[in-house]
Amino acid sequence: MKILILTISILFSHCIRAQSFRIFLIGDGGENESLVYDDIKNEFSRMDNSNGIVLFLGDNLYPAGVKDPLENYPGLNNQINLISETDGDGYFVPGNHDWMQNKRKGYQRILNQDQYITDRASSYDINAELYPKLAGPGPVKLKLNDDWAIVFIDSQWFLHGNKVGPPNTDRDQVRASFWQELDSLLNMSENKNIILAAHHPVQSVGGHGAKKLPLRLLLQSVGQVVSTLMLRSITPYHLFSQDIRSASFQKKYKTPLIQSIEKFLNEGTERKLIYVAGHEHNLQYWVSSKPEYKNRFHLIVSGAGSKHSDYNIKLKDFYSEKDKVDLIYPASELNASYGYFYLDLDSDSYRIKVRNVDSGETKELFVGK
Secondary structure (H helix, E strand, C coil), X not given: CCECCCCCCEEEECCCXXXXXXXXXXXXXXXXXXXXXXXXXXXXXXCCCCEEEEEECCCCCCCCCCCCCCCCCHHHHHHHHHHHCCCCEEEECCCCCCCCCCCCCHHHHHHHXXXXXXXXXXXXXXXXXXXXXXXXXXXXXXXXXXXXXXXXXXXXXXXXXXXXXXXXXXXXXXXXXHHHHHHHHHCCCCCCEEEEECCCCCCCCCHHHCCCCHHHHHHHHHHHHHHHHHHCCCCHHHCCCCCCCCHHHHHHHHHHHHHHHHHHHHCCCCCEEEEEECCCCCEEEEEECCHHHCCCEEEEEECCCCCCCCCCHHHHHHHHHHHCEXXXXXXXXXXXXXXXXXXXXXXXXXXXXXXXXXXXXXXXEEEEC
């Protein structure tokens, strides 16, 4: 008998009476050292009357996640220490490196990371959690106030080429149930504005957003097949699944995700959704160019927490045409740098800002109501 695992959304409340939040978006922060964390500590010290939240958007520990929850991992400790040294709350979603980069023990490494974070949160008496729980796909809903909620999903669960649950897990059934549950959760009548947090972006002017050239595909295929034969680490279907334009990524994740998001936005013109992700090691801000979603559908890539990689601005034309989105930041070719986005949510407005840690510059990119 096959087993259906964790597709139940967890609904709970956090700071229900709070009206103002600052939400820091940190992706790919799992290296041992990063300038970003000291910068955020300084931002916390300057905050007034806001509840600080840090969303860690996956790849929380390089290179291959938590092997043993009883060992010590400086890369993950840096993120937990950020929460313990401020008055903020910290929430983690897994990335592909946390899943051991598609290898067969990835499922166990997510369970290990959950235990690692939970144990240290208890020891430090802080609010830090990995969501979703039990290495499932989610969705998990965190209600902030009457206007805003965060929904967590594990995008790597859909792309992982190996075990994703206990023995005999019915992966197809879990996947189908997830999308039904996400639709139901998003379209609850109480929802007005959603921050949807995952690891993988759905547009990118970085390496994961490019179409792979035939020679590169061939070379990568050979390497991946050798890895499969030697380590039994992945299945052929999941080759290149980390790249947005791959068939696997489109079918298993991007297409049904966008369908769910558009169902939510179509339920009312007052609804807004901000999709936040990491994975690409730079900073990007996109908006929907569809007239019906104007100023309501935002997409943020904030993956420069402990690594940075170059932009390829020419890629924006492909996504502008195919997905009907506009790239707002960067507006032109830009040197890669460490940094992050953050959201300021107030009772009557929300703001999207980007922070370049190398230059010390902060830009406000959007103000909405």
